Amino acid sequence: MQSAVLRSKNQITLLSGILIVLGFFGHFVLHNELVFLVSFVIASIIGAAPIAIQAYQALKVKVVSIDVLVTIAVIGAFLIQNFEESAIVTFLFLFGSYLEQRTLNKTRSAIKELTEMAPESAWKQMANGEFEEVDVDEVDEGDILLVKTGAKVPVDGTVLTGEGHINEASITGEAVPVTKSIDSGVFAGTILENGTIQIRADRVGEDTTFGRIIELVEEAQDSKSEAERFIDRFSKHYTPAVLVIAFIVWLVTRNVELAITVLVLGCPGALVIGVPVSNVAGIGNGARHGVLLKGSEVINDFSRVETVVFDKTGTLTIGNPEVAEKAFYGERTEEAIGFLASVERESDHPLAKAILKEVGEVDFSPVDETEVVKGSGIVASVGGHRVAVGNVSLMEAEGVVLDESARADVELFEKRGNSLVLTSIDGKLEILMGIRDQIRPGVKDDLNQLKALGVKNLVVLSGDNQGTVDLVAEELGLTEAHGHMLPEDKSAYIAKMQAKGEIVAFVGDGVNDSPSLALADIGIAMGSGTDVAIETSDVVLMNSDFSRLPHALGLTKATARNMKQNIAIAVGVVFLLLASLLFSDWMNMSIGMLVHEGSILVVILNGMRLLKYELKARGKEVSQAASLGKTTTVTESK
Template identity: 35%
Template sequence: MNTQNDRGGTLADQAQDRTTVPAAEVRHAHVGGGRQEGHDHDEEHSQDHGLDWIEGGRIALVALAAAAEWFQVWNPLSQVSVIGVIGLLVGGYPIFKEAFENLLERRMTMELSMTIAIVAAAAIGEFFTSLVITLFVLVAEVLEGLTVGRGRKAIRDLLEFLPREVAVRRTGSIQTVSAEELSVGDVILVSPGGRIPVDGVVVSGHSFADESRITGESLPVEKGEGARVFAGAINQSGALEIRAERIGRDTSYGKIIEAVERAERSRAPVQRLADQLAGYLVYFALGAAALTYLITRDIRATISVVIVVGACGIAAGTPLAILGGIGRSARLGAIIKGGVHLEMLGKVDTVVLDKTGTLTFGRPEVQAVIPEPGVTAEELLDAAATAELRSEHPLGKSILVHARSLGRTVQEPQSFEYTPGRGISARGADGNILVGNWAWMRDNGLAAPEAGAQGAASEVLVARDGRLLGSIAVADTVRPEAKRAIAALQAMGIRTILLTGDNHAVASAVGRELGLREIEAGLLPEEKLSRIQALVGQGRVVAMVGDGVNDAPALAEANVGVAMGSGTDVAQESADMVLLGNDLERFVETVRVARRTRGIIWQNFAGTLVVDLLGIGLAAFGLLGPLLAAFIHVASELAFILNSARLLPQASGKALPVPAPTVAPGVVTASR
């Protein structure tokens, strides 16, 4: 059976302006699409529904006609069954219509081969057989439509979570407006139990949000001032005021829906192969039928050969498997931008990882404050914070954050001067302050030794009026799930490589902690790109995971580019897959889903070939009648479609809980 669907207007077609698309367009967007048979234009026949009264009436009429034909209820003409002809014309109309359209387009489909079998059986007076075949086909199409419809519903279930009306603070008061009227920058009030309609930042309030439908995180996530929130999440406890940063299709919700729509519109190589194989099977069946008739002159065996071939199992089951894989990945918090990328992800044998923002949080934090003898930790921290107040360096910002978190008052420096690669010279109320590395201290006449970092952290030296006050250890924290994710990838036989622009000491510290054996450090963006090109040139199927602008060329060059959700827009646009929750274990789970999708598709391929070849052989030798051939055709088709349906996401949309980290997060150096 040909699973064709009316795509209608997709979200990508409806929305034009990325900054003004109303959230309602995401909610009401029609998620359509389906299998195409050798062409890319939209189909007219829709099966994205259950059993309607027309289909039900047609099935009932054909069933009654078959029963009447079996019991010979009324047969006024000796040569032709009037009831049989009426039943075939009414019941077989949609099959005959589609077969005729396919014939005009010179496309070989199962509808055309089944029409040949139905007409041939009727031509030799086997009206009961023709009616039963027609009945099998009609019932199978309904069951197939229900199964494929379940796939659409599993995805559209996401849309129902966005609110239709929202409370917005405007002109000093709170107004209730339609979701269509939201704009970027609006401050939105979300009450306890309410659904968050936008991606944004909390400006006031404290609560916990259920983000399981967006990031796959099974436990509620605490939200306070400055925290990021996602559209589609559920505010569980306190009231939140959120400044909208992304609305409509730009939200995480919108991107999930776009990914599914794109997957349905795109045609992965394995899907094109499925359509080609389905056509070849039909041609083979017709050739085998012709040969059977030439050898045996048995018309019943000939018709049985045509009927038994069930290529629809791969033609319809393949796009359903891809849709299921895309949908299940979306529920894990991984947006895959098309079926071709899902298929390629299932072939990946090498994963290349960036460090900062990918394996680490990308946020340097103070690990230790180490004063010299006779100096207090508070005195050291206050001097460093004063000097760093006007600094834009990440290490300086982390020192300021740490000082303020301890309630220290940061004094404004009277003067400030920054020397790139060295450090800061500033004048505070208590004297001249130097903050930087050991080379900066020696440049200014201090006998500071080249001290090693504390553990794996960078050491920021602080001096005042020619006296060394001490050092502050600052480090980027390794993501707690990174070690488990890398171990899981290696257990799957996937080669893991770390490419970073940081120095070798930093990269080695990360590699040792995470169990990475292949490490390349000090790389410029173009050097990362050349490494990816070399791996691809060696025949490796490479997935590159990164988050920064400098990763964008490598992400685009890899077979599958994977961007962290916290990464830059450039990285996300260059990537084929985005991890909304920044959880590398979700990436591992998505790789497993991709491999399982490919496995199911090839199971369908192998099963179809075995069943069809065995069926053709039995039918050709007269061991398989038309009725049994039709039953085998329908049963095998539905079996393979249901096999693909195993990939569809569960209705609850809940991800499996992730075990708590069993290892303490480590620290790595960050070079000034």
């Protein structure tokens, strides 16, 4: 019976409204007091039913909810035969709940849209070589799938044949199609706008990037910030306090109607709903713009960040370095190159990939006893020889002597902004390679936007040599630059900044960044980085789109402001209503409930503005203002 009544809340609201209109029609038009009385009595009873059931359910779990206050107020009004007030109060409360649910559903539209984008079927290559349409759950890793023009990519995979343009807005928030050809990676939930491709399934189901986005956004929207937890605790004490105050008012004045009005005016609905709706809308906006915010607490901390620390390779730079310069010192160059390639084939580091691309086809040798020296390089046994590949520190640890010519080359390569890879065989230096990475296009403007949004310190920490890091810092206008940093050095630097009372965000993409991502107040992972980096972070920039970082910061600041606005609105309305009750003669239950429900809608609509938030900047002006120390060129649509 209870569940049937609650399921019919909307119909009850409509019927209650019709009865109220009928009652006023009978009173003012027909001048029939019986119609007026019967209509309002029935409207009061049926309108109070779902509210009373919700109050009863709350009391069963020892919670004095808003429904309890309204139920007591309506019963009191009914007992003193103020049927007009009781009917109108129940209708306004139910109608307000209906509107709240409608608008709250809109704030959760991001996750709903994401879920609807999830592919449901796929064209899978069967044993006979033909493609058949199957449910996406039947696709396994390694399967060959066909994607046609206009279809959704069903899984994360790699293009095997064909070429086309894919809209990746569901992943990156960027609607401009991306060209995909052989060996390109594709994401589930994206749309092939033209062309036909065959892909190999690399990740399926919940393991796809799209699946993880949905999971993370759902978890984030269900999480609670410290502000929300405080308001929950506050409302648990506040609502019973309103009951006590109303009872005291009745004891002192013996005015039942006044006491009932206090109950209605004291309802904390807007206060309870204001902060969650801001958080949910902010997280939803981020999801639609390629930014995953993992929870409400992240929004609060990120909005107050003043220091942002960056890893260099793959974060400030593209992460696709190339060999720019090289020098050879021994007489067995060809053999040394083969040994170097054999060792680097064991690594997935970007510098290793650059070297393998440079040396091309060589004779590989078996590699044994590989030892990774963290932050320095690799030492291994190759064809019976001890081969060390890494930086200058590794050479020193291996006892490799660098003569004047080699030291001069090292210094020159560093000055030109190269990352250094030295190769020694049996303690003798054979090869020096200088590898350079390209700075991400547009990253300087993005950093200037961060400055304009209030970030005071921009710091780069890198395992690369100091010369290379200094050049990057100089070009990008960073505050500090530190090279030769091991993972533990980066973590120590962050801990030192935190000890000074600074709120620190760290941006990185690799396994070696995970400790720093976890330690920082806000860990920000580039979306194409490693799973470990993404899992330990608080914010994920999908598809490694660095330009999403200023949007993320601006969004969290706007969301934090929105929360404060909603709290101010909620508290202000309660004080206004109580003041009106004390110092005016026009305040009554119906007006109080109308204003109360109106305040709830106001905070919801205010929170929903965040769904349309966009960070707007004028690139040239941003750069100029940043160089002048101004902070007025980045605008946020409110």
